[in-house]
Amino acid sequence: MLALDNQICFALYAANRAVTARYRPLLAGLGLTYPQYLAMLVLWELDDGGAGPRVSDLGQRLRLDSGTLTPLLKRLEERKLLLRTRRGDDERVVRIALTDAGRELKARAAGIPEQLLCGLDVEPAQLVALRQQLRGLLAALEQAEPSAQ
Amino acid sequence: MLALDNQICFALYAANRAVTARYRPLLAGLGLTYPQYLAMLVLWELDDGGAGPRVSDLGQRLRLDSGTLTPLLKRLEERKLLLRTRRGDDERVVRIALTDAGRELKARAAGIPEQLLCGLDVEPAQLVALRQQLRGLLAALEQAEPSAQ
């Protein structure tokens, strides 16, 4: 029962790290880490040329808190990919706005999903099914009562 | 194409962290972190009362290198759950042997897989299918040629 290969947790853990490892050389070409890439995906998706989402909006989407996001976003700001500005009418809130350089990076990232699959022996249909199951698991975990201690 | 919800990678990333988060309070009762728990699973599985596996054996099983394992195992040694000893006939090799306290912890961990699922609205059959697909993905990633840069 406690055997490693019986654990769904280990299969998830190992597969997640293997996927990340496969992204790494591709993202290195953009100068991004994997979590930075995920943050940029959200920023590209939400970008309307306006003031941009709040740190907590990114956090909600990515399931990350400010302890992770604040330093990550500061690094992206140093690379001039985005700007962090306190909102005037509520100084508690920080807005994350893409710079032009941040928007331009999107074009260079466009090929990454395809490159990732290239040379990988898995059916696209399998991946769609897997994604669906992972979403189901995530939803179940997020609405579950806290596990009994 | 670049939308966050289209990415298999994000589904994996988020689900993995959600599972880890659900383990955390259970493992806190044993004084273990999640990676420490995975290492203990391997040690319990391989334990034959002998000198124990090498650091690199654990690394191969868990897909972790010495940079991760060395400090992790030192923490478990400080807790008296295991012993790290250089092998006499080859001083390069470190053997990881469970202590009695390390073996006793297995009994306390026995209920964890079940507790994890308790209160979680997913079919066991779904989990088995998911694990199978994750294994397939991992196998494909591990035998794939390095992705084109």
Place this chain on the structure above:
DNA sequence: TGAATATCAATTGTGCACAATTTAATTGCT
């Protein structure tokens, strides 16, 4: 109005992951 409360981001501290390098020991090859 003014004090408690709530909210948001930042900070602090611990523990992974992982690349790159280092140290030490062993093996292989003349």
Place this chain on the structure above:
DNA sequence: AGCAATTAAATTGTGCACAATTGATATTCA
């Protein structure tokens, strides 16, 4: 035997995750 090449673990440095706390601002309500 002696020296290069190899192997195993440890070390160093960067960047997440996440719990807990802090600091600053806003809101609520007696």
